[in-house]
Every structure is written in C-alpha cells, then in structure tokens.
Amino acid sequence: MNAAALATASPALADDHAWLRRILEARVYDVARETSLDVAPALSERLGATVLLKREDQQPVHSFKLRGAYNKMVGLSPQERARGVIAASAGNHAQGVALGAARLGMHAVIVMPATAPQVKVDAVRQLGGEWVEVVLAGDSYSDAQAEANRLCQARDMTFVHPFDDEAVIAGQATVAMEILRQHPGRLDALFVPIGGGGLIAGMATYVKAIRPEVKIIGVQAIDSDAMAQSLDTKARVVLHEVGLFADGTAVKQVGALTYALCQRHVDAVIRVDTDAICAAMRDVFQDARSVPEPSGALAVAGLKAYAASRHGAGETYAAVVSGANLNFDRLRFVAERAEVGEQREAVFAVTIPEERGSFRRFCAALGDRSITEFNYRISDASQAHIFVGIQIRSREEREALAAAFRAQSFGVLDLTDDELAKLHLRHMIGGRSALAHDELLYRFEFPERPGALTRFLARMHPDWNISLFHYRNQGADYGRILVGLQVPRHERSLFARFVEGLGYPCRDESMHPAYALLLRSEPT
Structure with a gap:
C-alpha cells in the first residue's frame, strides 16, 4: 500500500514522523516494564550467529500485550472511561486489558474464544478482579471479535482492539524502542511474531525510521498465515480456518492499518510449522530457563529457519519472545515434537x-x-x-x-x-x-x-x-x-x-x- 492508501486508512498518521511522535509519547510504563535483551549462547553457537532474545515473557502479564492495551485505555476521555471498555482476545491482550481496567478503575468486558488456554482465562479473572467480566464465545479470535462487536453496540462501550488501533500499535512499538536502545551495535535482522499485526506494524515503523538498514522479518504459523497471504496477494485475505496450536496468533484476518504498515515496512514473512515451533520453545528454555507459549516462540522458529538459509553468516539477530502463558498440559506434546522439529x-x-x-x-x-x-x-x-x-x-x-x-x-x-x-x-x-x-x-x-x-x-x-x-x-x-x-x-x-x-x-x-x-x- 502506498502513502496515499495509508492516508486513507489513517489520515492523521500517513507519515513516519507522526508515528514516531505517537510511539515516543506512548504511556506504557505505568504497568509495563523494560524487559531484558539477552544473548542466547547455545542457540548462537549452533547457528553461527549472535542471537538476542527480547524477553517480553518477563512482563507482569507474561506478554507484550499490556503495552498497547494500557496505552489505549489511559488515553480515553473521562466519559469513555465511565462507559467502560470491551475487548476480544485469545488471552494475552485480555490480560493487558484486565490489568489496565483494575489499575484505572474501569469496567471491562472481555470476550475470549472458548478454545483459549485455561491459564489465560484464569489470569484475566485474577488480574481484573471485580472490574472485569469474561465472556467465552467461538473457536478463534475472529469469532470472539464478532461477539465483542455485538456487545459493544448493545452496551455502548469503547472497543479496545488488540491490534488494529493507532494507540495500541504505538504502545506495542515501544518494544522496538527498547531493543535499539539496549543494542546500539550491529543488528542484521529483527524477527517478530505476527497474529493480527499490531506488534510488527509498530516495531517495523519505529525501526525503519531509526535504523532502516535492519531487516524486519515477520513469522507466522503455517496454518495461521493471514498476513503472509495478504502481503503475497496485495490484499487482505480472510482465512476459512486457523490452527489453534499457536492460539495467540490464530487470526483469520489482519487489520487494515496493520496490513498497510506491514506492506510499507516489513521485509519478509517466514512460515513455520508446529514441529519448528516446539523446537524453538525448547531452545528458549535451554538458553533462558523460561518456557514460552507457542506464539511466543514463533519469532525464534523463524530466526532459526532464516539463519539456516544463511549458513552461519556471523550476523546478529534479535527475536521477540512475545509471551509465556502456556497451559502446563501442553508440555508433553511440545517435548515429543521438539525433536522432530529440530x-x-x-x-x-x-x-x-x-x-x-x-x-x-x-x-x-x-x-x-x-x-x-x-x-x-x-x-x-x-x-x-x-x-x-x-x-x-x-x-x-x-x-x-x-x-x-x-x-x-x-x-x-x-x-x-x-x-x-x-x-x-x-x-x-x-x-x-x-x-x-x-x-x-x-x-x-x-x-x-x-x-x-x-x-x-x-x-x-x-x-x-x-x-x-x-x-x-x-x-x-x-x-x-x-x-x-x-x-x-x-x-x-x-x-x-x-x-x-x-x-x-x-x-x-x-x-x-x-x-x-x-x-x-x-x-x-
């Protein structure tokens, strides 16, 4: 999408200067913390490259999602806060909204797919307490979003979109801001997981404005590749079905704004299968002693595939470990499939x-x-x-x-x-x-x-x-x-x-x- 088309999607934010201003002004650290950027020694040695892990699993809700959610909610008017907010989420965005609602004293209705891991559903209720009402609907994020849209109209609440919103995108972009500050040296490629595209849209916009030489590479599960297909066909596609293993990125259609920004700033998208994701989950555990959720390990799986194609080029890569809200009972499956994936x-x-x-x-x-x-x-x-x-x-x-x-x-x-x-x-x-x-x-x-x-x-x-x-x-x-x-x-x-x-x-x-x-x- 060219600049004119982006202006149509978001007239006030068609240029990178406006985006930079939004990102720099994003208010996320009331609830978020600056997470570490750690070297992965074992993975680096095996791949013949320096691998850095951006540890968003260290956030209070064990995911980057609270950045964008809170930035959106804290910017609402007193009248909007009084009416309350509603959100649709596979789990991590829901936790960010729940934490924001409790912090700001704001009523929130959160619609989650019935397939969302129980650990995420329980965490939303615990984080939000009396301020949050959880509704389970459908099998995917898109199903939950449809129900949230209906409830939003019926209850006259403000919808906090998990990815296709300017304030949300700006909040997520602070992950990139931290990476470039923490690692001012050589950085050949930055790998980012993609669901609806909010994280990569914000990060790519910031990085390309500050360090345009850094490649931005998105990573998607092969059975939930809406952004990859959209970029390939140069139009937003709607997937008939999405895989549920990487539930945090199981989105049938990416956002109009996130698609436009990705078309401008993302260099490539890599698709990975379940076995590769499981192998990446193990890699993160071996180097960081943390077990990411499947979507949280997507970027590492893509990084490994990219590095293998470069045959140990001695480059420096960073990958966002985006979340660690994993149901314990999935670990047996992950352990079995990791060997094949590797x-x-x-x-x-x-x-x-x-x-x-x-x-x-x-x-x-x-x-x-x-x-x-x-x-x-x-x-x-x-x-x-x-x-x-x-x-x-x-x-x-x-x-x-x-x-x-x-x-x-x-x-x-x-x-x-x-x-x-x-x-x-x-x-x-x-x-x-x-x-x-x-x-x-x-x-x-x-x-x-x-x-x-x-x-x-x-x-x-x-x-x-x-x-x-x-x-x-x-x-x-x-x-x-x-x-x-x-x-x-x-x-x-x-x-x-x-x-x-x-x-x-x-x-x-x-x-x-x-x-x-x-x-x-x-x-x-």
Whole structure:
C-alpha cells in the first residue's frame, strides 16, 4: 500500500514522523516494564550467529500485550472511561486489558474464544478482579471479535482492539524502542511474531525510521498465515480456518492499518510449522530457563529457519519472545515434537520378516544410535511392522538410516513429516492378536544413556519371540519399556532366571486387568 492508501486508512498518521511522535509519547510504563535483551549462547553457537532474545515473557502479564492495551485505555476521555471498555482476545491482550481496567478503575468486558488456554482465562479473572467480566464465545479470535462487536453496540462501550488501533500499535512499538536502545551495535535482522499485526506494524515503523538498514522479518504459523497471504496477494485475505496450536496468533484476518504498515515496512514473512515451533520453545528454555507459549516462540522458529538459509553468516539477530502463558498440559506434546522439529528425531515404519534373526539385523542397522521410541505388536505370521523413532543429527543421517534398513531388505516408510502418524497412529499400535500365545507381559527399567535400549534388545533371549514392545524416551534418567514375550509354560522357570540375569528392575504385569481386557488373547 502506498502513502496515499495509508492516508486513507489513517489520515492523521500517513507519515513516519507522526508515528514516531505517537510511539515516543506512548504511556506504557505505568504497568509495563523494560524487559531484558539477552544473548542466547547455545542457540548462537549452533547457528553461527549472535542471537538476542527480547524477553517480553518477563512482563507482569507474561506478554507484550499490556503495552498497547494500557496505552489505549489511559488515553480515553473521562466519559469513555465511565462507559467502560470491551475487548476480544485469545488471552494475552485480555490480560493487558484486565490489568489496565483494575489499575484505572474501569469496567471491562472481555470476550475470549472458548478454545483459549485455561491459564489465560484464569489470569484475566485474577488480574481484573471485580472490574472485569469474561465472556467465552467461538473457536478463534475472529469469532470472539464478532461477539465483542455485538456487545459493544448493545452496551455502548469503547472497543479496545488488540491490534488494529493507532494507540495500541504505538504502545506495542515501544518494544522496538527498547531493543535499539539496549543494542546500539550491529543488528542484521529483527524477527517478530505476527497474529493480527499490531506488534510488527509498530516495531517495523519505529525501526525503519531509526535504523532502516535492519531487516524486519515477520513469522507466522503455517496454518495461521493471514498476513503472509495478504502481503503475497496485495490484499487482505480472510482465512476459512486457523490452527489453534499457536492460539495467540490464530487470526483469520489482519487489520487494515496493520496490513498497510506491514506492506510499507516489513521485509519478509517466514512460515513455520508446529514441529519448528516446539523446537524453538525448547531452545528458549535451554538458553533462558523460561518456557514460552507457542506464539511466543514463533519469532525464534523463524530466526532459526532464516539463519539456516544463511549458513552461519556471523550476523546478529534479535527475536521477540512475545509471551509465556502456556497451559502446563501442553508440555508433553511440545517435548515429543521438539525433536522432530529440530531434525533430531527420525520416525519410520519398518517392516521386517517375522523370523529368527531379523530383529538382530534390525538392531545392527540402527548401529549406536539412540532409539527414542519403539512400538510393536505381533499381528502377522510372516511380517513384523515396527514404529520406531531414532535420534539423529541431520537430515542426511535420516536418509542414511533409511538406506541401511533397505540394505537389509526391510520395507521402510519415512513418517518424520507425517502429521497423522506423529499425532495419532503412534499411540494406536496394539490390540489383541491370536498369534500372541504363551505371552508374558513385563515392565522393565534401565539406565537411560546412548545405546541402552539397543543393548537391552540385543540381550533378549533368542528362543522367545517378542510379541509386543513399547518404549518412549521421556527425558528421564531411566528408560521404561513394556515387552511381551512368548514363553512356553514349561520354560517359565528358565525365563525367571533370564530376567534375574538381566539385572534391570522389572515387574510382571501378565495379570494386569487392563492387559487382560485390551491386549491378552488367552489366559496366561
């Protein structure tokens, strides 16, 4: 959009001088704090670049959103304050409005999607106290916004937009103001997450006015890329659906004003998938000991993708860690997917002959690599289908693994990038099997160190067929497996000596009621 078009969207703010004045006059520090700009040493070393993290997760509401919300609310007239405000938010903007309402003694109605993390809903109620009324509506921000618009008209309240508002954008821009003051040296690119565009619109406008040589690169989840599509098509698009993993940036349509500013000042937008976001969340934790929410790690995921394309150019990058309001129960999913997102785990379905010696050949093909997951249930008299995750260091190693399996004449299906397999099918391998006669079920624990599972598998007695196997590396200092072995009744005493000789803590689960109900094919 050119200057004339921007003037149409916002006549008083068509030039950068007017925006600079608004940003410099933004009143945010009544509630916000100047957050730190920290070097990420591990990530910097791995990428061959200096990586700086702008820690907006350190804000009182653990997100940058209170800057823009408060700047808007504190500028309202006494009459507008008396009528109260209304806002629509996936959670972080809502917390900013709630804190502002409590600080200013102003009634606020906050409409949140029903899919918003409970931690954010609870935080809004706690921050706002008696001043805030929470309404849950719809599945996305856009749904919540529609309900907020309806309530705004019905109650004659002032709408505090989460991104498409001049005061909100100016408040968010103070993040960039701090970055340039904290780091006056070389800065090659600044990475900013994008939902509706308020943060990047303000930051880009400020940076391009002060340091035009710094590249401004937005980052979006691949399933919520409204701004990227809008910039590509040179018109605001409306997404039919948005992904909900990065819920804080799940916006179906970006703002008219934010789009115009991004078109003027943003150099590029990078799209990243869920696995890349999970890997970035882990990276932030390892360097900062803070766990960002998915949207909070978007910028780091984009930075990593950009740095990889530059092959360690020795440049300096900054990324905004925009929020840390994460539901605790998401951590298990994040931990599992981070390995794949970092290309540190390859996932395969491998078919081997159901015959003596084939399992040892499978282990030999693995070499000394660590197994991250192993799922198997006997189901066919001639073939065994194994779901296996393996720790790798690069995509090339993943390809070499597939080649090693094929060299053993094993069937190989690479599932590393398969969403259905990673999300669902890995948990559904099992069931009763008529072939699993004389089956004993045992739970083992062993020291979790490289190659431990491979050595455990190699020690399994060759005379007893493995009919069930489940293992998943959970990041603990010991590994836990569940194994089914077909042991004829007259060899049970020999089996007991074998288990004792292994030396691993174990427990016989053959009489477990859930096993009897779901897996066992005959009485033991």
